[in-house]
Amino acid sequence: MFNKKSVDIAVLGAGPVGLTAAHILADRGMDFTLLERAASPHAHSYALALHPDTLELLDTLGVIAPVLKHALRLRRSTIFDQANKQRAIINYSELSGKYPFLAVIPQSQLETILVESLARKGHKPMWNHRARCITPSAEGVHFTVDHLLEGSTGYAISHTEQEIEKVYEYQTNYMIAADGYESMARKAAGIAFPEIKSSLDYAVFEFETNTRLLTEMRMMVDHDKTHIYWPLGNGRCRFSFQMPPNFAQKHSFNKDHGMVDNQAQESSELSNEHLDHLLRTYAPWFIGSSQDVKWRVMVHFEKHLAESFGHERIWLAGDAAHMAAPAGILSMNVGMLEGADLAEKLSIDTDHDGRQFRLNAYNLDRVTEWRRLFDVDQNIVGEGKAAEWLLRHRSSIIGNIPASGQTYTEILEQLKLHETVAA
Numbered sequence: 127m128f129n130k131k132s133v134d135i136a137v138l139g140a141g142p143v144g145l146t147a148a149h150i151l152a153d154r155g156m157d158f159t160l161l162e163r164a165a166s167p168h169a170h171s172y173a174l175a176l177h178p179d180t181l182e183l184l185d186t187l188g189v190i191a192p193v194l195k196h197a198l199r200l201r202r203s204t205i206f207d208q209a210n211k212q213r214a215i216i217n218y219s220e221l222s223g224k225y226p227f228l229a230v231i232p233q234s235q236l237e238t239i240l241v242e243s244l245a246r247k248g249h250k251p252m253w254n255h256r257a258r259c260i261t262p263s264a265e266g267v268h269f270t271v272d273h274l275l276e277g278s279t280g281y282a283i284s285h286t287e288q289e290i291e292k293v294y295e296y297q298t299n300y301m302i303a304a305d306g307y308e309s310m311a312r313k314a315a316g317i318a319f320p321e322i323k324s325s326l327d328y329a330v331f332e333f334e335t336n337t338r339l340l341t342e343m344r345m346m347v348d349h350d351k352t353h354i355y356w357p358l359g360n361g362r363c364r365f366s367f368q369m370p371p372n373f374a375q376k377h378s379f380n381k382d383h384g385m386v387d388n389q390a391q392e393s394s395e396l397s398n399e400h401l402d403h404l405l406r407t408y409a410p411w412f413i414g415s416s417q418d419v420k421w422r423v424m425v426h427f428e429k430h431l432a433e434s435f436g437h438e439r440i441w442l443a444g445d446a447a448h449m450a451a452p453a454g455i456l457s458m459n460v461g462m463l464e465g466a467d468l469a470e471k472l473s474i475d476t477d478h479d480g481r482q483f484r485l486n487a488y489n490l491d492r493v494t495e496w497r498r499l500f501d502v503d504q505n506i507v508g509e510g511k512a513a514e515w516l517l518r519h520r521s522s523i524i525g526n527i528p529a530s531g532q533t534y535t536e537i538l539e540q541l542k543l544h545e546t547v548a549a
């Protein structure tokens with residue numbers, strides 16, 4: 127009755143991280159399958175910017191040209207205080223890498239580009255394929271996959287039900303868990319996912335405006351809150367305003383609404399009047415119109431870090447392993463680098479011992495990097511008045527800087543900050 131399938135590597139989840147891992151596996155000619163329970167890529171802009179290091183990765187995957195064609199390049203970001211005084215500038219143009227800028231591109235568009243280029247490499251995600259009953263063993267991972275059929279119930283308000291068309295039993299040597307923050311694979315591997323800092327609630331507005339937009343990302347630090355501005359191109363921008371704790375509730379977790387408080391959509395906090403109030407209060411420098419809102423949403427951002435990035439046959443990348451604050455776009459960008467690294471490590475050796483050796487190194491590298499990005503050990507120090515102010519607001523700033531790796535070190539230097547122990 128069940129169809130049996132066997133594959134060397136299963137990649138779970140075709141978000142940006144799973145798609146990146148699949149690219150590397152395709153380039154290395156590996157035996158893999160990419161499973162995705164949804165019917166298509168994400169529908170919105172979500173994590174909307176790519177770091178310099180991610181752009182270098184996308185170059186090696188052969189997708190840099192379409193990404194840059196659709197992206198807005200930002201060469202600097204700024205940090206302002208509650209009195210609207212500029213406290214710091216990050217000059218991406220001074221960075222040493224090949225792509226010294228942030229590339230603003232909606233996550234939906236990035237995923238579409240990755241899906242199209244994967245197709246040119248002869249692979250495509252298995253859309254509507256939901257994994258469940260994941261059981262790791264010493265020999266590999268066994269799991270069940272439901273091939274879902276979509277059918278609308280016909281309600282005026284779109285409501286989708288999913289029926290199962292077919293069920294498969296899968297056996298795989300390794301699983302790359304890129305299945306997002308509720309990761310079933312992480313739970314099956316028994317890896318804890320503790321909250322490491324308090325969650326943040328944001329009211330997010332994207333709108334078209336009649337003014338010339340600043341081509342920089344701006345963080346507005348207001349005591350213990352951080353508000354964020356991004357220009358998106360074509361007269362459109364995003365403002366994300368941090369709201370009081372526990373304002374948004376987690377409701378549903380599908381592609382369109384993950385981490386979104388659906389009930390809040392009708393709330394006065396997302397009204398045009400409240401947006402005007404927030405702009406006047408926290409972004410008085412913004413003088414354009416704000417009536418033409420294209421997307422408004424309340425998002426609950428939690429901060430988690432997996433206690434390990436993998437165990438035996440199941441290895442984590444992206445939101446499955448960490449969740450960060452929104453300004454730095456860290457979880458997606460660093461996650462894409464992780465997806466690539468993991469796929470690369472599984473491609474170099476095909477024997478179990480060789481793979482385990484490399485995967486243990488992956489775990490060590492990842493945990494070290496995230497402790498650094500989350501400022502867990504508080505080992506960043508600095509000299510001078512500007513650095514002192516930044517350090518007084520470290521919970522708003524460190525962990526919100528859009529960079530990782532060597533780029534992050536160079537940016538800290540620009541801000542007259544440095545780490546006291548080698549990361």
Ligand SMILES: Cc1cc2nc3c(=O)[nH]c(=O)nc-3n(C[C@H](O)[C@H](O)[C@H](O)COP(=O)(O)OP(=O)(O)OC[C@H]3O[C@@H](n4cnc5c(N)ncnc54)[C@H](O)[C@@H]3O)c2cc1C
Binds near residue numbers: 141173425451
């Ligand atoms: C409204 C919203 C706004 C956001 N804004 C920001 C922002 O401003 N800044 C920022 O940094 N981040 C933001 N994010 C988060 C960002 O989208 C994520 O960090 C990013 O998507 C992580 O990529 P990923 O590939 O790790 O996981 P995901 O993109 O979550 O991909 C995981 C995939 O796995 C699939 N999946 C899960 N379980 C299964 C299963 N059992 N079987 C098959 N498939 C499965 C899911 O359908 C999904 O497609 C936002 C997210 C939302 C929802």
